[in-house]
Amino acid sequence: MLEPVKTDSALYRAFNRVPFIMQIVIGLVIGILIAIVYPHDTSVIPTFGRIFVSALKALAPILVFVLVAAAIARHTRGQPNNMKTVLYLYFIDMLIAGSTALTMSYLFPSTFSELAQQVEGIESPQTVSVVLLNFINQAVQNPISALISGNYIAILVWAVAFGLMFRVAHDNTKRVLDDLSECVSGVVRIVIRFAPLGVMGLVYSSCTQDGGFSNLLNYLHVVMVIVITIAIIAFVLNAVLVYLVIRENPFPLIFTCVTKSGVTAFFTRSSAANIPVNLQLCEDLKLPRETYSISIPLGCTINMAGAGVTIVIMTMATVNTLGIQVDLMSTFLMCIVSVLCACGSSGIAGGSLMLIPLACSLFGIGNDIAMQVVGIGFIIGVLQDSAETALNSSTDVLLTAAACKRAERLAAAKGNATGAHD
Numbered sequence: 001m002l003e004p005v006k007t008d009s010a011l012y013r014a015f016n017r018v019p020f021i022m023q024i025v026i027g028l029v030i031g032i033l034i035a036i037v038y039p040h041d042t043s044v045i046p047t048f049g050r051i052f053v054s055a056l057k058a059l060a061p062i063l064v065f066v067l068v069a070a071a072i073a074r075h076t077r078g079q080p081n082n083m084k085t086v087l088y089l090y091f092i093d094m095l096i097a098g099s100t101a102l103t104m105s106y107l108f109p110s111t112f113s114e115l116a117q118q119v120e121g122i123e124s125p126q127t128v129s130v131v132l133l134n135f136i137n138q139a140v141q142n143p144i145s146a147l148i149s150g151n152y153i154a155i156l157v158w159a160v161a162f163g164l165m166f167r168v169a170h171d172n173t174k175r176v177l178d179d180l181s182e183c184v185s186g187v188v189r190i191v192i193r194f195a196p197l198g199v200m201g202l203v204y205s206s207c208t209q210d211g212g213f214s215n216l217l218n219y220l221h222v223v224m225v226i227v228i229t230i231a232i233i234a235f236v237l238n239a240v241l242v243y244l245v246i247r248e249n250p251f252p253l254i255f256t257c258v259t260k261s262g263v264t265a266f267f268t269r270s271s272a273a274n275i276p277v278n279l280q281l282c283e284d285l286k287l288p289r290e291t292y293s294i295s296i297p298l299g300c301t302i303n304m305a306g307a308g309v310t311i312v313i314m315t316m317a318t319v320n321t322l323g324i325q326v327d328l329m330s331t332f333l334m335c336i337v338s339v340l341c342a343c344g345s346s347g348i349a350g351g352s353l354m355l356i357p358l359a360c361s362l363f364g365i366g367n368d369i370a371m372q373v374v375g376i377g378f379i380i381g382v383l384q385d386s387a388e389t390a391l392n393s394s395t396d397v398l399l400t401a402a403a404c405k406r407a408e409r410l411a412a413a414k415g416n417a418t419g420a421h422d
Contacts, residue, residue: 027196052198072163097305299396306388
């Protein structure tokens with residue numbers, strides 16, 4: 001592994017005495033204080049946040065491509081990569097999220113006392129077939145265009161294709177690919193070190209622009225249902241799932257993922273921008289690169305538990321507002337469709353909102369009304385989308401780590417059994 005540049009300067013040593021997560025918390029607090037004292041800055045302080053997110057988004061596509069290609073190129077037949085377990089966990093977690101959101105919608109039904117102005121110029125898929133067709137079309141986009149636009153579906157497809165071809169290349173060529181992935185990872189580590197400044201700028205923007213958190217008051221009930229549902233999934237249901245997989249206390253791992261991945265994802269509001277953070281966290285957890293280099297970018301694309309929560313709760317709130325009577329099987333079908341279609345939602349801020357009209361269409365709700373609900377989604381997105389992305393992104397690392405720990409536990413048990421037999 002390439003090591004970051006070392007320095008013996010007193011400033012560097014003093015800076016690194018403060019734990020990194022504490023640096024982020026300090027940046028968060030400073031951002032809030034500045035927003036309270038001087039909420040009129042529209043250039044300097046918000047720029048820190050924009051530059052941080054832009055840098056992550058710029059690096060993430062090439063990082064994903066080289067890491068996935070390198071992992072597949074050096075993979076040897078019979079070498080475990082735990083991906084089957086990771087995929088099972090992703091799917092189970094999304095089903096749990098959708099079912100929990102549906103249950104909360106029945107226990108604490110929300111309504112929209114007033115619908116937002118119709119959002120114009122935003123297109124949304126109307127059928128499941130359209131979503132699947134868009135998914136396929138994205139998968140075969142020109143690889144260069146995919147890297148430029150951040151189309152992670154196509155990036156994964158082409159990375160796998162190139163990785164398979166590199167498996168028959170000379171060893172020296174494979175080493176070049178490995179070195180390239182190490183170099184890109186090193187640049188990412190440098191960018192992540194500026195997260196405290198980035199968080200300061202992002203939280204300042206959240207508190208000051210477009211009315212900030214005051215816009216949430218009109219839709220407080222639905223926001224609280226969404227956030228509480230996400231919290232239940234993150235700290236209760238995910239804890240049960242991970243315990244069943246690793247058979248040990250899951251909370252140290254959960255808190256590590258939430259604090260080191262969820263916090264940055266909360267403020268970047270982009271799963272794609274958080275890919276470098278997650279990859280670095282997996283490296284810090286000493287997980288096998290053969291697993292996390294594939295599971296993390298894949299999770300950014302298909303592991304959308306938080307998106308499923310938003311789609312289900314917002315759709316049920318619309319149903320309640322319009323007084324539509326729906327049976328349990330119809331709502332469960334909507335839940336399944338929402339979870340599956342959430343896999344195709346983009347890893348950018350507000351991506352899940354574009355699937356609300358699709359879910360509403362299952363109950364005969366017209367696109368004009370559904371798009372007004374999307375407008376409400378953008379209003380409450382300052383908190384809803386942040387919490388959703390934090391769950392999506394932190395769960396990618398959590399379930400990847402759980403799958404790897406399960407493999408280690410099974411391997412240790414098999415080794416003990418073999419030793420006892422001998």
